[in-house]
Amino acid sequence: MSENDLIVAIATPYGKSGVGIVRLSGEGCLTLAKKMFRPFDKKCDFTPNKMYLGEIDLGDVKDKGFVVFFQSPHSFTGEDIVEFQCHGGIMVTQKIVDMCLTKGARMAEPGEFSKRAFLNGKMSLDEAEGVAxxxxxxxxSEMRCSTALARGELNKTVTDIQDKLSDIVCEMQAYMDYPEEHIEEKTRSEIKAILEEICQQIDNLLATSKQGKLCKFGVDVAIVGKTNAGKSSLLNRLLGTEQAIVTDIEGTTRDVVSGVMEYNGVKFNLLDTAGLRETKDIIENIGIDKSKQTIEQSDVVLLVIDRTRQMDKQDEENLCLTQGKNRIIVLNKSDQKNCATLDKLIGKDKVISVSAKTGENIDQLKKELFDKAFDGNFVNNSLVITNSRHEQVLREASEIAHKLLSSGDDLFFDCLTLESQYLWEKLGEITGVSANDVLISKIFSKFCLGK
Ligand SMILES: Nc1nc2c(ncn2[C@@H]2O[C@H](COP(=O)(O)OP(=O)(O)OP(=O)(O)O)[C@@H](O)[C@H]2O)c(=O)[nH]1
Ligand SMILES: [Mg+2]
Incomplete structure:
Protein backbone atom coordinates (compact mmCIF):
# COMPACT_ATOMS: atom_id res chain seq x y z
CA MET A 1 0.00 0.00 0.00
CA SER A 2 1.61 3.25 -1.06
CA GLU A 3 0.46 6.52 0.43
CA ASN A 4 -1.43 7.78 -2.63
CA ASP A 5 -2.39 4.59 -4.45
CA LEU A 6 -5.86 4.51 -5.95
CA ILE A 7 -8.62 3.80 -3.42
CA VAL A 8 -12.36 3.45 -3.92
CA ALA A 9 -15.44 3.27 -1.69
CA ILE A 10 -19.14 4.02 -1.63
CA ALA A 11 -19.55 7.33 0.16
CA THR A 12 -23.32 7.19 0.67
CA PRO A 13 -25.14 4.82 3.10
CA TYR A 14 -25.74 1.18 2.20
CA GLY A 15 -29.37 0.81 1.13
CA LYS A 16 -31.97 2.21 -1.22
CA SER A 17 -31.68 5.89 -2.12
CA GLY A 18 -32.29 8.22 -5.06
CA VAL A 19 -28.61 9.01 -5.55
CA GLY A 20 -25.44 7.14 -4.65
CA ILE A 21 -21.87 8.40 -4.66
CA VAL A 22 -18.76 6.35 -5.30
CA ARG A 23 -15.50 8.05 -4.55
CA LEU A 24 -12.06 7.39 -6.04
CA SER A 25 -8.95 9.04 -4.67
CA GLY A 26 -5.28 8.86 -5.62
CA GLU A 27 -2.95 9.04 -8.53
CA GLY A 28 -4.52 8.12 -11.88
CA CYS A 29 -8.14 8.31 -10.77
CA LEU A 30 -9.19 10.43 -13.76
CA THR A 31 -7.50 8.04 -16.18
CA LEU A 32 -9.41 5.16 -14.59
CA ALA A 33 -12.70 7.07 -14.60
CA LYS A 34 -12.34 7.85 -18.30
CA LYS A 35 -12.15 4.10 -19.01
CA MET A 36 -15.62 3.54 -17.55
CA PHE A 37 -17.47 6.78 -18.27
CA ARG A 38 -18.71 8.09 -21.61
CA PRO A 39 -19.73 11.78 -21.38
CA PHE A 40 -22.69 12.94 -23.47
CA ASP A 41 -20.95 16.24 -24.17
CA LYS A 42 -18.39 15.56 -26.88
CA LYS A 43 -16.35 18.58 -25.76
CA CYS A 44 -16.05 17.26 -22.21
CA ASP A 45 -12.50 17.77 -20.94
CA PHE A 46 -13.20 16.96 -17.25
CA THR A 47 -12.64 20.52 -16.07
CA PRO A 48 -12.18 20.29 -12.27
CA ASN A 49 -15.26 20.83 -10.06
CA LYS A 50 -17.63 20.54 -13.03
CA MET A 51 -20.29 17.85 -13.31
CA TYR A 52 -20.53 15.89 -16.55
CA LEU A 53 -23.55 13.80 -17.45
CA GLY A 54 -22.94 10.52 -19.25
CA GLU A 55 -23.00 6.73 -19.12
CA ILE A 56 -21.21 4.81 -16.41
CA ASP A 57 -20.10 1.32 -17.44
CA LEU A 58 -21.32 -1.33 -14.97
CA GLY A 59 -20.13 -4.33 -16.98
CA ASP A 60 -23.14 -5.78 -18.78
CA VAL A 61 -25.33 -2.67 -18.23
CA LYS A 62 -24.85 1.08 -18.10
CA ASP A 63 -26.15 3.69 -15.65
CA LYS A 64 -26.83 7.30 -16.48
CA GLY A 65 -25.03 9.54 -14.03
CA PHE A 66 -22.51 12.25 -13.36
CA VAL A 67 -18.76 12.39 -12.93
CA VAL A 68 -16.97 15.19 -11.07
CA PHE A 69 -13.21 15.62 -10.97
CA PHE A 70 -11.55 17.44 -8.06
CA GLN A 71 -7.95 18.24 -8.84
CA SER A 72 -5.18 18.00 -6.24
CA PRO A 73 -4.70 19.86 -3.93
CA HIS A 74 -8.25 21.30 -4.10
CA SER A 75 -10.08 18.19 -2.94
CA PHE A 76 -11.17 16.59 0.33
CA THR A 77 -8.12 14.32 0.50
CA GLY A 78 -5.74 16.78 -1.15
CA GLU A 79 -5.20 14.20 -3.93
CA ASP A 80 -6.98 13.91 -7.27
CA ILE A 81 -10.53 12.69 -6.60
CA VAL A 82 -13.26 11.48 -8.92
CA GLU A 83 -16.84 11.10 -7.75
CA PHE A 84 -19.40 9.04 -9.62
CA GLN A 85 -22.91 10.22 -8.84
CA CYS A 86 -25.14 7.41 -9.92
CA HIS A 87 -28.57 6.01 -9.09
CA GLY A 88 -28.67 4.95 -5.47
CA GLY A 89 -29.28 1.48 -4.12
CA ILE A 90 -27.07 -1.44 -3.37
CA MET A 91 -26.45 -2.86 -6.84
CA VAL A 92 -25.44 0.17 -8.91
CA THR A 93 -22.93 1.57 -6.43
CA GLN A 94 -21.43 -1.88 -5.80
CA LYS A 95 -21.10 -2.51 -9.56
CA ILE A 96 -19.18 0.78 -9.95
CA VAL A 97 -16.86 -0.20 -7.11
CA ASP A 98 -16.31 -3.65 -8.69
CA MET A 99 -15.52 -2.02 -12.02
CA CYS A 100 -12.99 0.33 -10.36
CA LEU A 101 -11.39 -2.65 -8.60
CA THR A 102 -10.96 -4.57 -11.85
CA LYS A 103 -9.36 -1.47 -13.39
CA GLY A 104 -6.68 -1.14 -10.73
CA ALA A 105 -8.15 0.60 -7.68
CA ARG A 106 -8.24 -1.05 -4.28
CA MET A 107 -10.93 -0.96 -1.60
CA ALA A 108 -10.41 1.91 0.85
CA GLU A 109 -9.98 1.12 4.53
CA PRO A 110 -12.54 2.71 6.89
CA GLY A 111 -11.55 6.36 7.37
CA GLU A 112 -8.82 6.21 4.75
CA PHE A 113 -10.10 9.27 2.83
CA SER A 114 -10.00 11.35 6.04
CA LYS A 115 -6.60 9.90 6.94
CA ARG A 116 -5.24 11.07 3.60
CA ALA A 117 -6.83 14.50 4.14
CA PHE A 118 -4.99 14.69 7.45
CA LEU A 119 -1.68 13.42 6.06
CA ASN A 120 -1.90 15.91 3.20
CA GLY A 121 -2.46 18.79 5.63
CA LYS A 122 -6.08 19.40 4.58
CA MET A 123 -7.25 19.17 8.19
CA SER A 124 -5.88 18.46 11.65
CA LEU A 125 -6.54 15.26 13.55
CA ASP A 126 -9.18 16.79 15.82
CA GLU A 127 -10.94 18.40 12.84
CA ALA A 128 -11.08 15.00 11.13
CA GLU A 129 -12.52 13.49 14.32
CA GLY A 130 -15.07 16.32 14.33
CA VAL A 131 -16.16 15.27 10.83
CA ALA A 132 -16.56 11.64 12.00
CA SER A 141 -26.36 19.37 20.66
CA GLU A 142 -24.04 16.56 19.52
CA MET A 143 -24.12 18.01 16.02
CA ARG A 144 -23.29 21.49 17.32
CA CYS A 145 -20.29 20.16 19.29
CA SER A 146 -19.00 18.20 16.28
CA THR A 147 -19.27 21.15 13.92
CA ALA A 148 -17.24 23.27 16.34
CA LEU A 149 -14.60 20.53 16.34
CA ALA A 150 -14.71 20.10 12.56
CA ARG A 151 -14.44 23.89 12.14
CA GLY A 152 -11.13 23.74 14.01
CA GLU A 153 -12.10 25.48 17.27
CA LEU A 154 -10.24 23.00 19.48
CA ASN A 155 -7.34 23.18 17.08
CA LYS A 156 -7.23 26.98 17.50
CA THR A 157 -7.13 26.80 21.30
CA VAL A 158 -4.56 24.01 21.39
CA THR A 159 -2.36 25.77 18.83
CA ASP A 160 -2.61 28.94 20.91
CA ILE A 161 -1.36 27.03 23.99
CA GLN A 162 1.40 25.45 21.93
CA ASP A 163 2.46 28.91 20.68
CA LYS A 164 2.74 30.09 24.28
CA LEU A 165 4.88 27.06 25.08
CA SER A 166 7.10 27.79 22.10
CA ASP A 167 7.52 31.34 23.45
CA ILE A 168 8.66 29.88 26.79
CA VAL A 169 11.13 27.57 25.08
CA CYS A 170 12.53 30.44 22.98
CA GLU A 171 12.81 32.69 26.02
CA MET A 172 14.72 30.07 27.96
CA GLN A 173 16.88 29.22 25.02
CA ALA A 174 17.83 32.88 24.76
CA TYR A 175 18.70 32.98 28.44
CA MET A 176 20.80 29.81 28.23
CA ASP A 177 22.62 31.18 25.20
CA TYR A 178 23.30 34.55 26.87
CA PRO A 179 23.49 33.81 30.63
CA GLU A 180 25.50 36.98 31.24
CA GLU A 181 22.38 39.04 30.49
CA HIS A 182 21.09 38.35 34.07
CA ILE A 183 17.50 38.09 33.07
CA GLU A 184 16.66 35.12 35.25
CA GLU A 185 14.23 36.80 37.68
CA LYS A 186 12.26 38.58 35.01
CA THR A 187 12.25 35.48 32.82
CA ARG A 188 11.00 33.27 35.63
CA SER A 189 8.10 35.53 36.51
CA GLU A 190 7.11 35.86 32.88
CA ILE A 191 7.23 32.11 32.41
CA LYS A 192 5.14 31.62 35.54
CA ALA A 193 2.47 33.98 34.24
CA ILE A 194 2.35 32.17 30.90
CA LEU A 195 2.14 28.78 32.63
CA GLU A 196 -0.74 30.02 34.77
CA GLU A 197 -2.59 31.03 31.63
CA ILE A 198 -1.89 27.65 30.03
CA CYS A 199 -3.18 25.73 33.08
CA GLN A 200 -6.32 27.85 33.04
CA GLN A 201 -6.93 27.29 29.34
CA ILE A 202 -6.50 23.51 29.63
CA ASP A 203 -8.69 23.32 32.74
CA ASN A 204 -11.40 25.43 31.09
CA LEU A 205 -11.51 22.95 28.23
CA LEU A 206 -11.63 20.00 30.64
CA ALA A 207 -14.48 21.59 32.58
CA THR A 208 -16.70 21.26 29.50
CA SER A 209 -16.18 17.50 29.19
CA LYS A 210 -19.06 16.60 31.54
CA GLN A 211 -21.47 18.48 29.31
CA GLY A 212 -19.72 16.99 26.28
CA LYS A 213 -20.36 13.42 27.46
CA LEU A 214 -24.02 14.16 28.18
CA CYS A 215 -24.46 15.77 24.76
CA LYS A 216 -22.78 12.86 23.04
CA PHE A 217 -24.35 9.89 24.83
CA GLY A 218 -27.52 11.51 26.14
CA VAL A 219 -28.63 12.03 29.74
CA ASP A 220 -29.70 8.77 31.43
CA VAL A 221 -32.79 9.45 33.53
CA ALA A 222 -34.12 6.79 35.94
CA ILE A 223 -37.85 7.08 36.68
CA VAL A 224 -38.29 5.31 40.00
CA GLY A 225 -40.70 5.07 42.90
CA LYS A 226 -43.40 2.96 44.50
CA THR A 227 -45.76 0.81 42.49
CA ASN A 228 -48.71 2.73 41.03
CA ALA A 229 -47.02 6.11 41.59
CA GLY A 230 -47.46 6.78 37.87
CA LYS A 231 -43.92 6.18 36.57
CA SER A 232 -44.99 4.55 33.33
CA SER A 233 -47.66 7.21 32.81
CA LEU A 234 -44.95 9.86 33.26
CA LEU A 235 -42.65 8.12 30.77
CA ASN A 236 -45.47 8.06 28.23
CA ARG A 237 -46.33 11.68 28.87
CA LEU A 238 -42.70 12.83 28.49
CA LEU A 239 -42.29 10.84 25.27
CA GLY A 240 -45.69 11.70 23.89
CA THR A 241 -46.27 8.00 23.03
CA GLU A 242 -47.77 4.95 24.71
CA GLN A 243 -44.40 3.28 25.22
CA ALA A 244 -45.11 1.53 28.53
CA ILE A 245 -48.13 -0.41 29.75
CA VAL A 246 -50.20 1.48 32.33
CA THR A 247 -52.74 -0.21 34.60
CA ASP A 248 -53.97 0.30 38.15
CA ILE A 249 -52.54 -3.09 39.11
CA GLU A 250 -49.48 -2.70 41.35
CA GLY A 251 -46.36 -4.21 39.82
CA THR A 252 -47.37 -3.72 36.19
CA THR A 253 -43.87 -2.81 35.01
CA ARG A 254 -41.39 -5.66 35.44
CA ASP A 255 -38.51 -4.71 33.19
CA VAL A 256 -36.82 -1.42 32.34
CA VAL A 257 -38.77 0.35 29.58
CA SER A 258 -36.83 3.02 27.75
CA GLY A 259 -37.48 5.83 25.32
CA VAL A 260 -35.61 8.84 23.98
CA MET A 261 -36.82 12.38 24.46
CA GLU A 262 -35.05 15.39 22.92
CA TYR A 263 -35.19 18.63 24.83
CA ASN A 264 -33.26 21.81 23.93
CA GLY A 265 -31.38 19.71 21.39
CA VAL A 266 -30.16 17.22 24.02
CA LYS A 267 -31.03 13.53 24.07
CA PHE A 268 -32.56 12.21 27.30
CA ASN A 269 -32.65 8.42 27.68
CA LEU A 270 -35.70 7.92 29.87
CA LEU A 271 -35.75 4.66 31.83
CA ASP A 272 -39.04 3.61 33.41
CA THR A 273 -38.48 0.98 36.08
CA ALA A 274 -40.36 -1.63 38.10
CA GLY A 275 -42.07 -0.13 41.17
CA LEU A 276 -40.17 -0.60 44.42
CA ARG A 277 -41.98 -2.66 47.04
CA GLU A 278 -41.67 -5.77 49.23
CA THR A 279 -42.78 -8.76 47.21
CA LYS A 280 -42.31 -12.50 47.03
CA ASP A 281 -42.78 -12.57 43.27
CA ILE A 282 -39.52 -13.83 41.78
CA ILE A 283 -39.86 -12.01 38.46
CA GLU A 284 -40.87 -8.75 40.10
CA ASN A 285 -37.87 -8.99 42.43
CA ILE A 286 -35.53 -9.33 39.46
CA GLY A 287 -37.18 -6.19 38.05
CA ILE A 288 -36.69 -4.38 41.37
CA ASP A 289 -32.97 -5.27 41.34
CA LYS A 290 -32.78 -3.79 37.85
CA SER A 291 -34.51 -0.63 39.14
CA LYS A 292 -31.77 -0.28 41.76
CA GLN A 293 -29.04 -0.78 39.16
CA THR A 294 -30.70 1.82 36.94
CA ILE A 295 -30.64 4.32 39.81
CA GLU A 296 -26.90 3.71 40.22
CA GLN A 297 -26.10 4.12 36.53
CA SER A 298 -28.26 7.15 35.80
CA ASP A 299 -27.28 10.81 35.55
CA VAL A 300 -30.56 12.07 37.01
CA VAL A 301 -33.23 10.31 39.08
CA LEU A 302 -36.90 11.24 38.95
CA LEU A 303 -38.34 9.88 42.20
CA VAL A 304 -42.07 9.67 41.57
CA ILE A 305 -44.42 9.86 44.54
CA ASP A 306 -48.19 9.57 44.41
CA ARG A 307 -49.21 12.77 46.20
CA THR A 308 -52.70 11.41 46.95
CA ARG A 309 -51.31 8.70 49.24
CA GLN A 310 -49.79 9.17 52.69
CA MET A 311 -46.06 8.53 52.77
CA ASP A 312 -45.13 5.17 54.23
CA LYS A 313 -42.07 3.05 55.01
CA GLN A 314 -41.50 2.24 51.35
CA ASP A 315 -41.39 5.95 50.46
CA GLU A 316 -38.82 6.49 53.23
CA GLU A 317 -36.73 3.65 51.82
CA ASN A 318 -36.97 5.10 48.32
CA LEU A 319 -35.79 8.46 49.61
CA CYS A 320 -32.79 6.73 51.25
CA LEU A 321 -32.07 4.68 48.14
CA THR A 322 -31.86 7.76 45.95
CA GLN A 323 -30.15 9.93 48.55
CA GLY A 324 -27.03 11.57 47.20
CA LYS A 325 -28.12 11.05 43.60
CA ASN A 326 -28.82 13.97 41.31
CA ARG A 327 -32.58 13.76 41.90
CA ILE A 328 -35.85 15.55 41.42
CA ILE A 329 -38.87 14.55 43.48
CA VAL A 330 -41.96 14.39 41.31
CA LEU A 331 -45.30 14.56 43.14
CA ASN A 332 -47.64 12.97 40.66
CA LYS A 333 -51.41 13.09 40.25
CA SER A 334 -51.80 16.85 40.86
CA ASP A 335 -55.14 16.63 39.07
CA GLN A 336 -56.56 14.84 42.14
CA LYS A 337 -58.06 17.00 44.89
CA ASN A 338 -56.89 14.95 47.86
CA CYS A 339 -53.29 15.77 48.65
CA ALA A 340 -51.50 13.97 51.46
CA THR A 341 -49.04 15.71 53.77
CA LEU A 342 -45.58 15.23 52.45
CA ASP A 343 -43.56 17.13 55.09
CA LYS A 344 -40.71 14.62 54.95
CA LEU A 345 -39.81 15.93 51.50
CA ILE A 346 -38.81 19.37 52.63
CA GLY A 347 -35.09 19.71 52.22
CA LYS A 348 -32.57 20.54 49.56
CA ASP A 349 -34.37 18.53 46.91
CA LYS A 350 -36.08 19.98 43.92
CA VAL A 351 -39.78 19.07 44.34
CA ILE A 352 -42.29 19.51 41.55
CA SER A 353 -45.99 18.67 41.31
CA VAL A 354 -47.21 17.29 38.00
CA SER A 355 -50.00 15.29 36.49
CA ALA A 356 -48.93 12.58 34.10
CA LYS A 357 -52.59 12.17 33.27
CA THR A 358 -53.42 15.75 32.21
CA GLY A 359 -49.90 16.95 31.37
CA GLU A 360 -50.01 19.71 33.99
CA ASN A 361 -46.52 21.12 34.72
CA ILE A 362 -44.80 18.61 32.43
CA ASP A 363 -43.04 21.37 30.48
CA GLN A 364 -41.73 22.75 33.76
CA LEU A 365 -40.50 19.26 34.70
CA LYS A 366 -38.60 19.01 31.40
CA LYS A 367 -36.94 22.35 32.12
CA GLU A 368 -36.02 21.27 35.69
CA LEU A 369 -34.66 18.00 34.32
CA PHE A 370 -32.49 19.86 31.83
CA ASP A 371 -31.13 22.21 34.51
CA LYS A 372 -30.51 19.33 36.90
CA ALA A 373 -28.58 17.36 34.28
CA PHE A 374 -26.27 20.30 33.49
CA ASP A 375 -26.22 21.88 36.99
CA GLY A 376 -27.80 24.96 35.40
CA ASN A 377 -24.53 25.61 33.50
CA PHE A 378 -25.30 24.49 29.98
CA VAL A 379 -23.08 26.39 27.57
CA ASN A 380 -24.37 26.98 24.09
CA ASN A 381 -22.41 27.70 20.95
CA SER A 382 -18.97 27.36 22.43
CA LEU A 383 -16.32 24.70 22.32
CA VAL A 384 -17.25 21.59 24.33
CA ILE A 385 -15.04 18.52 24.70
CA THR A 386 -17.06 15.49 23.57
CA ASN A 387 -14.29 13.14 22.50
CA SER A 388 -12.88 10.87 25.23
CA ARG A 389 -9.47 10.76 23.52
CA HIS A 390 -9.24 14.54 23.62
CA GLU A 391 -10.34 14.52 27.25
CA GLN A 392 -7.66 11.96 28.17
CA VAL A 393 -4.91 13.97 26.44
CA LEU A 394 -6.10 17.15 28.13
CA ARG A 395 -6.08 15.44 31.56
CA GLU A 396 -2.50 14.34 31.03
CA ALA A 397 -1.56 17.78 29.71
CA SER A 398 -3.19 19.45 32.71
CA GLU A 399 -1.15 17.27 35.08
CA ILE A 400 2.10 18.13 33.30
CA ALA A 401 1.23 21.84 33.18
CA HIS A 402 0.33 22.04 36.88
CA LYS A 403 3.49 20.15 37.86
CA LEU A 404 5.52 22.51 35.73
CA LEU A 405 3.85 25.51 37.33
CA SER A 406 4.40 24.31 40.88
CA SER A 407 8.01 23.24 40.40
CA GLY A 408 8.93 26.01 37.96
CA ASP A 409 10.95 28.01 40.51
CA ASP A 410 13.16 25.04 41.41
CA LEU A 411 13.84 23.71 37.93
CA PHE A 412 16.95 24.47 35.98
CA PHE A 413 16.20 26.20 32.73
CA ASP A 414 17.22 23.21 30.62
CA CYS A 415 14.74 20.98 32.55
CA LEU A 416 12.05 23.61 32.18
CA THR A 417 12.74 23.70 28.45
CA LEU A 418 12.48 19.93 28.16
CA GLU A 419 9.26 19.75 30.22
CA SER A 420 7.68 22.52 28.16
CA GLN A 421 8.58 20.67 24.99
CA TYR A 422 7.06 17.51 26.47
CA LEU A 423 3.81 19.39 27.18
CA TRP A 424 3.87 20.77 23.64
CA GLU A 425 4.22 17.23 22.27
CA LYS A 426 1.43 15.96 24.51
CA LEU A 427 -0.98 18.63 23.24
CA GLY A 428 0.13 17.82 19.72
CA GLU A 429 -1.57 14.43 20.15
CA ILE A 430 -4.88 16.29 19.84
CA THR A 431 -4.11 18.08 16.59
CA GLY A 432 -1.90 15.33 15.22
CA VAL A 433 1.16 17.52 14.93
CA SER A 434 3.24 15.15 17.01
CA ALA A 435 1.05 12.05 16.92
CA ASN A 436 2.81 8.93 15.81
CA ASP A 437 1.67 6.67 12.98
CA VAL A 438 0.25 4.01 15.33
CA LEU A 439 -2.03 6.49 17.01
CA ILE A 440 -3.14 7.94 13.68
CA SER A 441 -3.98 4.52 12.20
CA LYS A 442 -5.93 3.63 15.35
CA ILE A 443 -8.03 6.78 15.16
CA PHE A 444 -8.88 6.56 11.46
CA SER A 445 -9.76 2.86 11.61
CA LYS A 446 -12.84 3.86 13.65
CA PHE A 447 -14.19 6.00 10.77
CA CYS A 448 -16.86 4.74 8.42
CA LEU A 449 -16.08 3.44 4.95
CA GLY A 450 -16.01 6.04 2.19
CA LYS A 451 -15.09 8.87 4.55
N1 LIG B 1 -55.43 10.77 38.42
C1 LIG B 1 -54.24 10.39 37.97
N2 LIG B 1 -53.97 9.10 37.81
C2 LIG B 1 -52.74 8.74 37.36
C3 LIG B 1 -51.74 9.69 37.07
N3 LIG B 1 -50.64 9.02 36.69
C4 LIG B 1 -50.92 7.72 36.71
N4 LIG B 1 -52.20 7.55 37.13
C5 LIG B 1 -52.89 6.27 37.31
O1 LIG B 1 -52.19 5.52 38.29
C6 LIG B 1 -52.22 4.12 37.98
C7 LIG B 1 -50.80 3.55 37.91
O2 LIG B 1 -50.13 4.17 36.84
P1 LIG B 1 -48.78 3.59 36.23
O3 LIG B 1 -48.23 4.62 35.34
O4 LIG B 1 -49.00 2.24 35.67
O5 LIG B 1 -47.92 3.48 37.56
P2 LIG B 1 -46.46 2.85 37.77
O6 LIG B 1 -45.78 3.69 38.75
O7 LIG B 1 -45.79 2.68 36.46
O8 LIG B 1 -46.78 1.47 38.42
P3 LIG B 1 -45.93 0.09 38.41
O9 LIG B 1 -45.53 -0.20 37.01
O10 LIG B 1 -46.88 -0.89 38.96
O11 LIG B 1 -44.80 0.31 39.33
C8 LIG B 1 -52.97 4.01 36.65
O12 LIG B 1 -54.32 3.69 36.91
C9 LIG B 1 -52.86 5.41 36.07
O13 LIG B 1 -53.91 5.74 35.19
C10 LIG B 1 -52.08 11.07 37.25
O14 LIG B 1 -51.29 12.00 37.01
N5 LIG B 1 -53.32 11.36 37.71
MG1 LIG C 1 -45.08 1.04 35.47
Missing part, protein backbone atom coordinates in the same frame (compact mmCIF):
# COMPACT_ATOMS: atom_id res chain seq x y z
CA UNK A 133 -18.57 12.77 15.05
CA UNK A 134 -20.73 14.97 12.83
CA UNK A 135 -21.60 11.98 10.65
CA UNK A 136 -22.52 9.98 13.76
CA UNK A 137 -24.38 12.82 15.53
CA UNK A 138 -27.85 11.84 16.72
CA UNK A 139 -28.95 14.99 18.47
CA UNK A 140 -28.73 18.69 17.76
Missing amino acids: DLINAESE
